Structures are given as structure tokens and as C-alpha cells.
Amino acid sequence: xxxxxxxxxxxxxxxxxxxxxxxxxxxxxxxxxxxxxxxxxxxxxxxxxxxxxxxxxxxxxxxxxxxxxxxxxxxxxxxxxxxxxxxxxxxxxxxxxxxxxxxxxxxxxxxxxxxxxxxxxxxxxxxxxxxxxxxxxxxxxxxxxxxxxxxxxxxxxxxxxxxxxxxxxxxxxxxxxxxxxxxxxxxxxxxxxxxxxxxxxxxxxxxxxxxxxxxxxxxxxxxxxxxxxxxx
Amino acid sequence: xxxxxxxxxxxxxxxxxxxxxxxxxxxxxxxxxxxxxxxxxxxxxxxxxxxxxxxxxxxxxxxxxxxxxxxxxxxxxxxxxxxxxxxxxxxxxxxxxxxxxxxxxxxxxxxxxxxxxxxxxxxxxxxxxxxxxxxxxxxxxxxxxxxxxxxxxxxxxxxxxxxxxxxxxxxxxxxxxxxxxxxxxxxxxxxxxxxxxxxxxxxxxxxxxxxxxxxxxxxxxxxxxxxxxxxxxxxxxxxxxxxxxxxxxxxxxxxxxxx
Numbered sequence: 001x002x003x004x005x006x007x008x009x010x011x012x013x014x015x016x017x018x019x020x021x022x023x024x025x026x027x028x029x030x031x032x033x034x035x036x037x038x039x040x041x042x043x044x045x046x047x048x049x050x051x052x053x054x055x056x057x058x059x060x061x062x063x064x065x066x067x068x069x070x071x072x073x074x075x076x077x078x079x080x081x082x083x084x085x086x087x088x089x090x091x092x093x094x095x096x097x098x099x100x101x102x103x104x105x106x107x108x109x110x111x112x113x114x115x116x117x118x119x120x121x122x123x124x125x126x127x128x129x130x131x132x133x134x135x136x137x138x139x140x141x142x143x144x145x146x147x148x149x150x151x152x153x154x155x156x157x158x159x160x161x162x163x164x165x166x167x168x169x170x171x172x173x174x175x176x177x178x179x180x181x182x183x184x185x186x187x188x189x190x191x192x193x194x195x196x197x198x199x200x201x202x203x204x205x206x207x208x209x210x211x212x213x214x215x216x217x218x219x220x221x222x223x224x225x226x227x228x229x230x231x232x
Numbered sequence: 233x234x235x236x237x238x239x240x241x242x243x244x245x246x247x248x249x250x251x252x253x254x255x256x257x258x259x260x261x262x263x264x265x266x267x268x269x270x271x272x273x274x275x276x277x278x279x280x281x282x283x284x285x286x287x288x289x290x291x292x293x294x295x296x297x298x299x300x301x302x303x304x305x306x307x308x309x310x311x312x313x314x315x316x317x318x319x320x321x322x323x324x325x326x327x328x329x330x331x332x333x334x335x336x337x338x339x340x341x342x343x344x345x346x347x348x349x350x351x352x353x354x355x356x357x358x359x360x361x362x363x364x365x366x367x368x369x370x371x372x373x374x375x376x377x378x379x380x381x382x383x384x385x386x387x388x389x390x391x392x393x394x395x396x397x398x399x400x401x402x403x404x405x406x407x408x409x410x411x412x413x414x415x416x417x418x419x420x421x422x423x424x425x426x427x428x429x430x431x432x433x434x435x436x437x438x439x440x441x442x443x444x445x446x447x448x449x450x451x452x453x454x455x456x457x458x459x460x461x462x463x464x465x466x467x468x469x470x471x472x473x474x475x476x477x478x479x480x481x482x483x484x485x486x487x488x489x490x491x
Binding site for chain 1: 304305308309310311312313314316317320321322323324325411412413414415416418419426429430433439440443444446447450451454455
């Protein structure tokens with residue numbers, strides 16, 4: 001316990017990195033998810049196929065493989081491209097950027113499915129009513145689909161977010177100094193790896209518990225006025 | 233002819249396909265380790281999960297609380313940290329290092345991975361089975377009671393068989409999740425599929441080849457598994473589908489709506 005207090009600075013700093021990583025990648029994945037859902041439901045065949053390929057690949061390949069590929073391969077690719085076109089000399093992808101980018105892209109695939117399902121859950125009659133009132137597509141999205149989509153997508157989003165927080169731990173493998181990395185280094189130097197890994201475990205547990213609480217509150221807020229069936 | 237193909241690939245392919253082909257047997261070996269770890273932890277985890285799910289679905293608070301704590305902890309924390317805890321952490325305790333299990337089991341990366349993965353999947357499977365058990369049709373249980381089935385008999389003949397079937401779609405996700413999670417093994421020195429990819433890249437100082445090969449093989453495995461589960465579901469869940477589902481195309485109903 002004394003060792004943890006001694007190293008609490010590193011642990012807290014790492015926790016802060018983990019939180020930032022989770023929030024930024026979640027924002028990125030929500031944006032990609034909206035784009036993906038739009039593509040999957042659009043009339044454009046090319047957009048549909050692209051989105052289908054994207055979700056298949058991203059949900060089929062483990063996230064750590066993609067993180068390593070983006071971090072090492074992406075850097076190589078950027079440099080080859082730079083030397084080929086003469087646009088830049090040498091670039092280095094930071095671990096944080098690689099983490100946010102990859103985790104965002106991976107969970108964008110899951111968010112695509114969540115948002116697609118949410119849009120399809122909205123009763124068609126409401127959209128027809130919108131059309132009958134002379135609303136155009138954008139107005140229908142803003143006034144009818146958008147607000148209800150939040151409610152329908154919230155359970156799926158909560159699930160994705162909870163998995164996403166845990167996935168950020170993998171970025172420690174490419175050397176990002178998140179809570180796992182810092183905990184590991186501290187454990188190694190004090191020879192108390194169990195104690196420190198257990199502390200890291202607790203950090204994640206607290207983060208999940210807080211998110212759980214917050215998401216439940218949001219769910220309550222967005223389902224105001226909705227009667228749920230008892231056995232649902 | 234063969235030389236011509238190799239020469240062509242050497243000059244024109246952006247990634248070194250020849251090198252991948254030369255080391256492909258290693259990749260297959262890595263895939264075998266991945267499949268082995270995934271399958272064994274699913275079996276062990278499944279065996280742990282069934283009794284725990286029955287406890288969770290029951291109403292004995294004394295048993296329920298520790299099982300809940302177990303599933304909450306393992307579902308709320310990353311598999312990577314759990315694996316580190318076993319592989320790096322256990323050596324901290326002298327009594328473990330001196331116990332008989334240390335040499336052959338607890339100091340071995342493979343066993344630590346298997347233990348961590350099994351407990352992890354057990355936690356997830358417990359909760360999804362609990363959901364399936366709790367959603368058993370009340371009438372079926374009442375009918376069994378009326379026929380004089382004991383509690384044990386009801387579980388064995390009525391509740392569990394239908395709960396397993398209902399859990400199948402969610403379980404197929406868990407299987408793929410476990411396969412994805414097994415990449416963590418490569419971080420504790422195990423030569424699984426990703427481990428081989430990392431080895432290849434490290435040895436030949438490459439950026440793509442190993443990871444891309446591993447990614448493609450993972451994708452193939454996932455597609456085969458999900459195809460298999462879909463066939464299995466069709467077989468076992470036939471009675472749950474609407475009767476005319478075979479005739480109507482489910483996609484048709486949605487096709488009219490586009491944004």
C-alpha cells in the first residue's frame with residue numbers, strides 16, 4: 001500500500017491519459033459511426049459496399065493487430081509517401097494519435113451498427129408524416145430521426161463505451177504511458193507487480209462504475225415519458 | 233515459371249509476399265496456438281459459467297453476492313491487465329513461488345494466459361447465460377412443477393436446454409470476442425498468430441508484412457466461426473423463427489426506407 005502512495009503521481013497521470021484516450025477515441029468513433037450508418041442506409045451502392053467492407057474488416061480483426069499495424073505500418077507509409085511526393089521529410093506518429101485513431105476506427109464499426117439499428121427502430125410512419133408535411137431530408141433528420149436516434153442508440157452506445165474504455169489498455173503495448181504502462185513500470189521497479197496490477201484493475205473498475213452510473217442517468221433522461229413494458 | 237512469378241512479385245508487390253510465403257508455416261503454427269488457447273479457455277470458462285449462472289439466476293443472496301463480484305470485476309477490467317496480473321503478478325508472493333504449481337504451471341506464460349482467459353470468458357458467459365435462464369417461459373416451468381419435476385430435473389430437462397439455445401446468438405459474439413482477446417497472449421511472449429507477426433516484423437525489420445498476414449488470417453478465422461454459428465443457429469433455433477420467415481426476405485421490409 002505504501003508503494004502505491006509513493007507512486008500515486010504516475011498512476012494518476014496514467015489514469016488521466018487513459019481517460020483522455022477513451023474520450024477522444026469515443027468522439028471519433030461516434031463521428032465515424034454516424035457516417036457509417038448514413039452510408040449503410042443510403043441509396044448509393046458504393047457507399048453501402050464501402051461501409052459493409054469497413055464494418056466487416058474492423059469487427060473481424062483484433063484491435064491490437066490494427067493498433068500495431070497503424071503505429072508501425074502507418075508511420076512507414078506516411079514516410080514513404082512523404083519521400084515520394086516530397087511533401088514532408090520525416091513524420092512520427094505519436095502513440096496517442098495512433099491509439100485514438102485506431103480505437104476510434106475500430107469502435108466506429110461497432111457504432112455504425114448501433115446507429116443503423118437505432119435509425120431503423122424509428123417507426124416509419126413518423127418519417128412518412130414528415131414527408132407528408134413537406135419536410136426535406138435534412139429537416140426530417142434534425143427534427144424526427146436525430147432526437148429519437150439518441151434514445152434508441154443509447155443502450156448500444158453504453159455497451160460500446162464500456163468495451164472501449166477497456167480497449168484503451170492495449171495502447172500501452174506500443175508504449176503510450178497510460179495507467180497500465182505506468183503501473184507496470186512502477187511494479188517492476190518496486191518488484192510489487194501484483195500490487196500495482198491490482199491497483200490498475202481497480203482504476204478501470206472505478207472508471208467503468210462511474211460510466212455505468214452516468215449512462216444510466218442519461219438513459220433515464222432520454223427515455224422521459226416513455227413507458228416500458230414490465231417484462232422488457 | 234515459378235522464378236518468373238517470384239521475380240515479378242519481388243519487383244512489383246508493395247509488400248514482401250515471398251517472405252510471407254516462406255514463413256507461412258510459422259503463421260499456421262501461430263494460428264494453431266491462437267485457436268487452441270481460444271478453444272480451451274472457452275471450454276474451461278463454459279464449465280465454470282454454467283453453475284455460476286444457475287447461482288446468479290437463483291435467489292440465494294449468500295451465493296449470489298460473491299458470484300456477482302467475480303463477474304463484475306472480470307467484466308469491468310481489461311483482459312490485458314488480468315493477464316498481466318497472473319503472469320507478472322503471481323511471482324510477487326513467495327508462497328506461490330515455492331508451491332508445487334509454480335514450476336510447471338504458474339510460471340509458464342501459456343498457462344497464465346489460459347487461466348486469465350478462462351476466468352474472463354467465464355464471467356461474460358455467466359451473465360449471458362443468466363439472462364437466458366431468467367427469460368425462460370414461466371409456463372414451461374409451471375408445467376414442469378405440475379408434472380412433479382424436482383428442481384434439479386426442471387433445470388436439466390426444461391430450463392437449461394432452452395436457455396442454451398436462446399443464449400447461442402450472444403454466445404457466438406463471446407466466442408469471437410475471446411478470439412480477439414487472445415491476441416493479449418502475444419504480449420506475454422506467447423507465439424500466437426499475432427506473436428508470429430510481431431516476430432517476423434522484428435526479425436526482418438518490416439512494418440507491414442507480419443501484421444497484415446496476421447490480420448488477414450484473423451479475419452478468415454472470424455468469418456469461418458461466424459458462418460458456422462449461423463448454420464448452427466439455423467439448426468437449433470428453427471422453432472423460434474416466425475413460420476413464414478423462410479419465404480419473405482427480411483431485407484425487403486427495410487429496403488423502402490432510405491435516408
